[in-house]
Amino acid sequence: MSTSSSSSSTQGGELEAGPSSSRSRMRSSNDVWPEPFLEALAVHVAVDASRTIGRLAAAQALFNIFQVCSTWRAISRSDLLWQNLARSIWNVGELVLRASWREEYVYRHRTAAAFRSRRYEHATLQFVNDDGLICRRLALSDHHLAAGFSDGAVRLFHIPSRLHLSTFYPQYRDRLGRSSAVSGIILFHSRLVFATLDGDIHMAAFNAVSPLRRAHLGDVVKDGVLVDFAGCHRWWVGLYAGVPGRAFRIWNGETEELVSFGGRLTDPEAVMGWRMLTELTGIIGRIRVVSGDMAVACTRDRVVVLHLLNQGVLEEREEEFQRGIVVGAFDAYNDLALVPDAQGEATVRRVGGMEEVCRFTMREGVSFGCMNGGYGVTWGGGVIRVWDIERGQYLYSFRERIGECNALIADGRFVAACCDDATIHLWDFGAQ
Template identity: 85%
Template sequence: MSTSSSSSSNQGGDAPSSSRSRMRSSNGVWPEPFLEALALHVAVDASRTIGRLAAAQALFNIFQVCSTWRAISRSDLLWQNLARSIWNVRDLLLLRESWREEYVYRHRTAAAFRSRRYEHAALHFDPTDNNNDDDDGLSCRRLALSNHHLAAGFSDGAVHLFHIPTLLHLFTFYPQHRDRLGRFSSPVSGIILSDARLVFATLDGDIHMAAVNGPSPLRRAHLGDVVTDGALVDFAGCDRWWVGLYAGSTKGVPGRAFHIWNGETEELVSVGGSLTDPEAVMGWHMLTELTGIIGRIRVVSGDMAVACTRDRVVVLPLISQGVLEEREEEFPREIVVGAFDAYNDLAMVPDAQGEATVRRVQGGMEEVCRFTMREGVSFGCMNGGYGVTWGGGVIRVWDIEHGQYLYSFRERIGECNALIADERFVAACCDDAIIHLWDFGAQ
């Protein structure tokens, strides 16, 4: 009778006590590398299917299984792999003692970005201290961020460097003078910035570089050739690669839209591409008159670059044998080039009808999500989880994992002419040459 009763009580699916004991004891013999790999897989899957912030809850659930599983939370290798896979962090910052601390910081900063918790500051410098001889006023053309510095490139070719923790203006770098081919041949067309090195290019094709940590002399790393290559309309890169987007060769030589340099040796390794061939005339006019933005180029993960004009987006590998292979995507609506941006493996492509799509660069430009903006957006940028747009004097933030509008900044800055974001900061510059900085990581 008792045996029958015991048997019937287990028909609901509960394992006998001996089975449960074996299951619990089996956890203790699972190898730690296996558990770490499982935790990494679960967290990364949650970040890709739900969002990066969801990875923390997935990890919490893993650590609650038992004491053995919870013990892997003390593995710094696990947190290093998590930080690299989810937050794309390559190096541990000196101010953090462990990869777990780095991961927690990144999660909190992204959560602050989502809920509009930031500190706002304004960075000032003397706008009369410049080389601008034109009557069109001084305007910011490019912004760049690193962990501790911000660089702003202006229409006179000067780059102003600021120290973010103190908000102090450190140095002003002026490019080497030479005969100008047009009154607008010297504006900064792109900046690559780290906490060790500043590299910037001007519209005439010159590329300069300097050390960040001291007033070392600025040197010219590359002498531009506008006649052969056209105007250098955009310039971007990282420690490994520099990429320039050109338009307007006066010799009419097609297929020279992209120039790729080895960022370590400064050697030009590839020239090719036809993205801006239809904009050749407009590119030349940029040297002599104020025109709209012709194209944008960004370096993304996986040694890839993505670039756009008003009607096309091109993806190209940076590792090649001297021949560039463009993968082209045409868009039915005109692209707002100034609001185009790419970060990690995602690209944000806004159009003139007020709709933006987010696409995965290495996934054949497959669509991740889309969202509807107000018309009139002229500038945009993004980080790994959020898109930032400016239009009508208002800066708005979007969740680019799900295509959701989140909020607008409390501050109004007037007419914006440059906008940038990374995982912690958003920076913008307006016509009064004041640089606004929003800090989501001041915790």
């Protein structure tokens, strides 16, 4: 075969095909393709790679796009392109960690790669705990960690300095048993919202002088025990046990208005709910707010998906799990839910239709778990293990053993856990 009939060759960063006339036509077509079309193509290729192979694969797909020619490489300078990629692949809605969307995307990619290869820095957050209080909930934001305890106090830490900033106590009123124990924390930007078992919801802006205030006064007799509480800037959702037909309460997080209540998910756990007021043992249920204005909740044998945009009408989709669910290891993030069963197997499901993404076998004795966009983290027998939830495989365990775990949480950069000795352990995968 002669060199003139060669099918393709690459020279000077441009894609060339066939004889010189074909090469000229290819270069000409590259020059006239509009940037919005090329940007949309790049986003489509990268998102497709992230969904079929994994989020880290999007970088290689983008590299291949940018190598086609100088015109295609020029779109790598578009901040709108990187904004769309960061939102589609890393679910980043606001630019908060870096100066540009490209830097934000690169940072998220490197942090996820550090998660996969066990590159982290470990630290402990210390505070005085003379009363032997139990940490019941943890919450993370970009720069802060909040820990909620069995006496109703929430301690706020500044992550970069590792310092304890302040402690928030719920407003006093006559309470029954342990009803002041923290049942959930929402932490975003400079706003702290937390709930207690009796249904009270408190909030504070911790970068301002404004004091902690009660946003909602609970009624434990009428509504039952608030066993879990979660949300975001737009929604607050409470999971209750104790009163039939009142499993959920949903508030507008911006106006603090109650928009919906009802549901029977926790009706079989009513007695267990009342017992939580005297003994903080066992975990009855979990609830998480995920993308797409949905919430997902579980008990030991059922998972329910709630659609939150229904003008006060509570719409549920329920699925039963015959093998039982390890409730303390259940979690959801973005549009995925991690559902570990009592037989040592975990499934990752897409929340909208609960279709299975992957499954993997866990080590025995897992009692706590959490997840971020690509990795699941579990605790059992003093060991914290990390799993790839895009491929369904075990990756590694943390080098540090922490003893008995009371609370565990992860986000895109950090993993935090609190133990019986009231030491809060923090693993930072983004210290680059």
